[in-house]
Amino acid sequence: MRKIKIGICGYGNIGKGVELAISQNPDMELVRIFTRRNTNDIIPVSRVPVIPYEDISRYSNAIDVMVVCGGSAKDLPEQSPFLAGHFNIVDSFDTHNKLMQHFSEIDKQALANEKVAIISTGWDPGDFSVQRVNMNSALPAGSTYTFWGPGVSQGHSDAIRQIEGVKDARQYTVPKDIALNCIRGGKTPVLTEREKYFRECYVVAEDGADQSAIENSIKTMEDYFADYDTKVFFISERDMKERHSKMPHGGFVYHIGTTGDGNKHIIEYKLQLDSNPEYTGSVMLSYARAAYRMNRNGEKGAKTVLDVSPAMRSIMTREELLKSGWI
Amino acid sequence: MRKIKIGICGYGNIGKGVELAISQNPDMELVRIFTRRNTNDIIPVSRVPVIPYEDISRYSNAIDVMVVCGGSAKDLPEQSPFLAGHFNIVDSFDTHNKLMQHFSEIDKQALANEKVAIISTGWDPGDFSVQRVNMNSALPAGSTYTFWGPGVSQGHSDAIRQIEGVKDARQYTVPKDIALNCIRGGKTPVLTEREKYFRECYVVAEDGADQSAIENSIKTMEDYFADYDTKVFFISERDMKERHSKMPHGGFVYHIGTTGDGNKHIIEYKLQLDSNPEYTGSVMLSYARAAYRMNRNGEKGAKTVLDVSPAMRSIMTREELLKSGWI
Numbered sequence: 001m002r003k004i005k006i007g008i009c010g011y012g013n014i015g016k017g018v019e020l021a022i023s024q025n026p027d028m029e030l031v032r033i034f035t036r037r038n039t040n041d042i043i044p045v046s047r048v049p050v051i052p053y054e055d056i057s058r059y060s061n062a063i064d065v066m067v068v069c070g071g072s073a074k075d076l077p078e079q080s081p082f083l084a085g086h087f088n089i090v091d092s093f094d095t096h097n098k099l100m101q102h103f104s105e106i107d108k109q110a111l112a113n114e115k116v117a118i119i120s121t122g123w124d125p126g127d128f129s130v131q132r133v134n135m136n137s138a139l140p141a142g143s144t145y146t147f148w149g150p151g152v153s154q155g156h157s158d159a160i161r162q163i164e165g166v167k168d169a170r171q172y173t174v175p176k177d178i179a180l181n182c183i184r185g186g187k188t189p190v191l192t193e194r195e196k197y198f199r200e201c202y203v204v205a206e207d208g209a210d211q212s213a214i215e216n217s218i219k220t221m222e223d224y225f226a227d228y229d230t231k232v233f234f235i236s237e238r239d240m241k242e243r244h245s246k247m248p249h250g251g252f253v254y255h256i257g258t259t260g261d262g263n264k265h266i267i268e269y270k271l272q273l274d275s276n277p278e279y280t281g282s283v284m285l286s287y288a289r290a291a292y293r294m295n296r297n298g299e300k301g302a303k304t305v306l307d308v309s310p311a312m313r314s315i316m317t318r319e320e321l322l323k324s325g326w327i
Numbered sequence: 328m329r330k331i332k333i334g335i336c337g338y339g340n341i342g343k344g345v346e347l348a349i350s351q352n353p354d355m356e357l358v359r360i361f362t363r364r365n366t367n368d369i370i371p372v373s374r375v376p377v378i379p380y381e382d383i384s385r386y387s388n389a390i391d392v393m394v395v396c397g398g399s400a401k402d403l404p405e406q407s408p409f410l411a412g413h414f415n416i417v418d419s420f421d422t423h424n425k426l427m428q429h430f431s432e433i434d435k436q437a438l439a440n441e442k443v444a445i446i447s448t449g450w451d452p453g454d455f456s457v458q459r460v461n462m463n464s465a466l467p468a469g470s471t472y473t474f475w476g477p478g479v480s481q482g483h484s485d486a487i488r489q490i491e492g493v494k495d496a497r498q499y500t501v502p503k504d505i506a507l508n509c510i511r512g513g514k515t516p517v518l519t520e521r522e523k524y525f526r527e528c529y530v531v532a533e534d535g536a537d538q539s540a541i542e543n544s545i546k547t548m549e550d551y552f553a554d555y556d557t558k559v560f561f562i563s564e565r566d567m568k569e570r571h572s573k574m575p576h577g578g579f580v581y582h583i584g585t586t587g588d589g590n591k592h593i594i595e596y597k598l599q600l601d602s603n604p605e606y607t608g609s610v611m612l613s614y615a616r617a618a619y620r621m622n623r624n625g626e627k628g629a630k631t632v633l634d635v636s637p638a639m640r641s642i643m644t645r646e647e648l649l650k651s652g653w654i
Contacts, residue, residue: 017586017587020586020587021586024467024468024586025467096652096654099649099654100649100650103649120654125654127461127465129637129653129654130461130637132653133637133638133640133641133648133653134454134457134637134640136641136653137613137616137637137640137641137642138454138606138609138610138613139606139609140351140352140609140642141351144653246590257609259344259347259348259351259602259605259606259608259609260344260347260602260605263573263600263601263602263605264601265598265599265600265601265602265606266597266598266599267596267597267598267599268595268596268597268599269594269595269596269597270593270594270595270596270597271592271593271594272592272593272594272595273590273592274590274591274592275586275587275590275592278586278587278590279465279466279586279592281586282465282466282467282584282586283465286464286465289464304638304648304649304654305637305654306636306637306638306641306645306648306654307636307638307645308636309633309634309635309636310456310457310460310461310464310632310633311460311631311633311634313460313461313464314460314463314464314633315464315467318633318634321460321631321633322426322427322430322631323427325423326456326459326460326463326471327423327426327447327452327456327631327632327633
């Protein structure tokens, strides 16, 4: 069997997650990793060659799908459109209010180059997007709820690290059980962010720093913490390393719909992830398979996860799926 | 906006569920109901004309998608291939070991007639099939579990009704919490059917019937009850009517997968349905939309739910979905 040749662009947490997932997908092989860092500084687990980003377009014939693993703020708006001009790509773009712009810039490049670019893959956007749309198609008269967590929010952790006197910080977003159980019971409340989540902050302070000033700076931070029930815990550097070095995450999508004479139906989808980047990388790789197959079927242009059928993502053929017992 | 013209073939519980769902999907209209019963015996809620089944092929130009609502044992093997020769169709065929044969017979007809036929829609097969395949694509190294219930099993209820001295019966399949919680905790046990389910039987006995003989007949019935922890409750006819006339159902799909250095990820999908046929009908209708659109896009032949992208099922256009906030 000819394997699908994968490239990874960007070797951060998600890039490493994609690399680890390759070995679980026997129809794929990792060909190259691309980086803007000094290539000598990177020794990938898989030992594949590491190539400078500026040379990436030379590999357009050697790679079937480029998995673009940069950040949504700065990397992807620049890299994804450029790379869609040379490769089938998948990315995990998650800046919602810039989705249309990202989509249309990539669409132009991918159409011109006759490639498929699947954007915003991962779990949210990604799995959760698929669930929200499928739930609303199955039950058009209903209410949909998304909860993130319990899990680490990188953005909120970074925001705390900017505060004077903070050496390190980790922020967990934790859904409130009272809200989850209300919905599980079939109620459809209107919930504020404060009613949905706790924010738990674990902080390592500099020696001699004013802890109550730090706590106050966190709890009053606009856009990040001011509108939430925020708890701040000061811990040692050692505790941070030992207890908070993993990147767990997860969340819930609920849909409560009605049919006929008030019959109620509750759908729940729940993710509980030990490693956010490893799961994200693994999901991205399944969409890389879809990008490859859709392009071989003659499709081109920008796509979202909503344009991808389950069969396209599966390692099995359509006939194998019919015989699999999974239908 | 031109509405999608829907026909319903078969006016049992599922046909009625489809009819109720039409009003929640403003891009669709119900055109006709077809039945093999005496058309005078049927007064549909929606007041649409009821037409004898033998005249159905005359309506091939008037109907965009026929929703085939017969039973999997006798109706669908005959009706779905025939109807796929005249219409885009969806059905809810659920006899797993005959899936390939059903698929290929319909495929022939639908290809020859350039129609799309989406088979085995509903929730299992249907939603659960989509979940099982997506979960395995996201996490190839893992274990998948399906549980049905708590809910009424029509087949098992019918089996009890065949026993001498039984006037009426209702059987609930109930997943065992100990099994569910074991999996939710991230364990991947090998489970027998007995370890997964209780079977709860509510029975109305004929006057003077031997209840202990009935109970024994149920509990020892091969293929249905002998391999389960079965509980039998004798109740009055009135209790049967008041407490057991709804058709609730539901179930769970779990996937426990690992990535990297033993990181564990748990995915749970849960359905809790007040009315099995109404939910099934509503899901089928979303696939009817997909069948119509896929056919307009030039597709033809038999499809399963695995061949349908989320966007095809949604009432929204691709552009509306990009702007919806659901991605």
